[in-house]
Amino acid sequence: MITPPLILAIDTSCDDTSAAVVWGQVVLSNVVASQTQLHKQYGGVFPTVAKQAHRENIEPVIQLALSRAEVTTAELSAIAVTQGPGLAPALEVGIEHAKNLASQLSIPLIPVNHIEGHVLSVLAVPKKVGASKEQLRQQAVEVNRKIEELELPVLSIIVSGGHTEFVLVKKPGEYQRLGFTVDDAAGEALDKVGRMLDLGYPAGPVIEQFAKLGDATMYSFPLPMTTSGNANLSFSGMKTAARNLLETERLKKELSAQQVYDFCASFQKAVFKAITYKLSKILLITPCFGVWLGGGVAANMALRATLRQTIKPHQLKLQVPYTKKMCADNAAMIGVVASFKFQRGEEVSKFQTIERIPRWELD
């Protein structure tokens, strides 16, 4: 039995600084800076955008990830780091730190594509509670062995604030991008229309809650890209339609709470409809054994339900990440990708060769 690698993973691709320790696909710890008490006051409301913030966060976040995992740096097999896509100055911080750490420890450094992290996030498994280190090792071995039993290819759907894509997973490390948004991401459309409804920021989660109280048939939105002949998506036209509709309504009278609920329900339904419409087209011509869901909006229960309905006639099951935290940006998913790369021998020993790739497409 092969013991999979013990990996410290780092993600600084955008707003959050994150570090995690994984044993193969078993998550021993997964620390995201905004969710802990590590912050100092930045003056701003959110400690983001930010080389400086990442610089201040990264070491404490790594230390916390190691201590929560009860792992020392001497035990690590490799360091993994997000190389892109993301905000360039933010990526640099993670990459520099990872390079130094790998060099100090004389262990391999594994660069990872952030989108691939979301794709494989469904394969992450939580550690057994209260298990000894040996029991965790056995769990890691067992989980890693079961990967061979995966029926592939599967179709992965990534839905987040920054990305909306369909990716065919032939096997870990081998992907085909089937479709993607040509303008706004789905999560961004939800956030922005929620903002037009005065639901603060981020408004996507508020829309999900309010949609439950609303009637989704009250407002209608155009279904985009129906004649494009490909699996690409577009949400910018829906956003403009929402804006026009709201202005027309507001000319009559300020929206009531119920109208806001109805608008949330209707718009959310339209966004998800755009996704399932293309999904159905893909499934007609693309044989696969299952559908995976990842990205921040994967935490939305209404999206999950809609997707399940869509794929049911194809006898397919929807697989989602084991916690909501695994849906959002986090380093554990980067570690999971790295665990496969490590076992395939794809590592970088020449530390200097890693540079950030701010726009890196999976394919």
Place this chain on the structure above:
Amino acid sequence: MRVLDLHQISQEKAVEEAVESLATGNLVIFPTETTYGAGVDALNQHAVDTLLAYKTRREGKPLSIAVADARMASQYVEVNDSAHRIYQRFLPGPVTVISRSLGKVAPGVESEFGTLGIRIPDYPLILEIVNRLGRPITATSANASGGKRPYSISDLLSQLSEKQKKLIGLVLDAGQLPPNPPSTVIDTTLSTPVVFRQGKLELVQNQVQTKLHSGDEAETKGIAQRLALKYWSAIKDTGLVIGLNGSLGMGKTIFVKGVAEFLQIPEVITSPTYSYVQEYAFTRHGISGKLIHSDVWKVDSTAEATRLELASFFKPGHLVIIEWASNIREYLEETLAEHQLPYIQVGFSAISHQLAQRQLLIQEPEASAG
């Protein structure tokens, strides 16, 4: 721990008992329209410490407070326009509105970022208690962190340790509550704009204005391309910055797609709202450079703008296009003066919002105009 069965006593009596208990620093378990809550006087440090001990592991999550009305809320947080509208529309009700705290509650109540959640529960008993107490009480759910949300007192007590039970002063038992979801949290502290008011383009340099009409997306792209052509030598020699301003859904990204076509960039230009900045390499007529597409919709201070390091892109061969540029006006004024780059502003506004028609207000350096 005293338990009062609300079905057995008058509301008057319940209010009296609860107010007395809270005023003496006790922790009171009370019903709300969502679940049972744990309340203490939010201004009493000792009482807040008791609550924090009761809730155990908080991981820095802020508590929220229950107030009687919007007027009381404004004594503890900055109620901005957005929050004000939410109060009017949704409160009292199962909504928590996050605002910047005025720092008047006991430490440990507000978040480490200085924000505070406000609840006005749709539950007359609680509003009356808060009113009578004359100060806010904490409004966190009564379960310990990580525990199930309690809809009955027996639910709650079954998940508490003896130590936790001892911290409770009074329980207001309203029986089984309907299994309503927790309150929806709306964060109003980040001031992402919805509209850009036309005519508010700031004159950064000596600029002249041109008004153009665009009938559809293709025309908007055409305008963008003509502008890029006009400034082609500036792009080559010094670099060029274009700031775009316009309400959500106005076609700012379409403008950038037009520029990208002009620069013969093969990739699809997608929204950079979440990544803040996206870089695209171009080669046109043998000249290579970069299109830097940025969106600062989420950026609301010069400090944030500085961290994006946008000015590091201000150099020959670079065309930097910034959506919602007016958000970082001060930053741009400073850095543009320093780098001596030409700056063009484009304001988008609707002519007739049912159609794709737009008015583009272009402000450009005096010398280059005409």
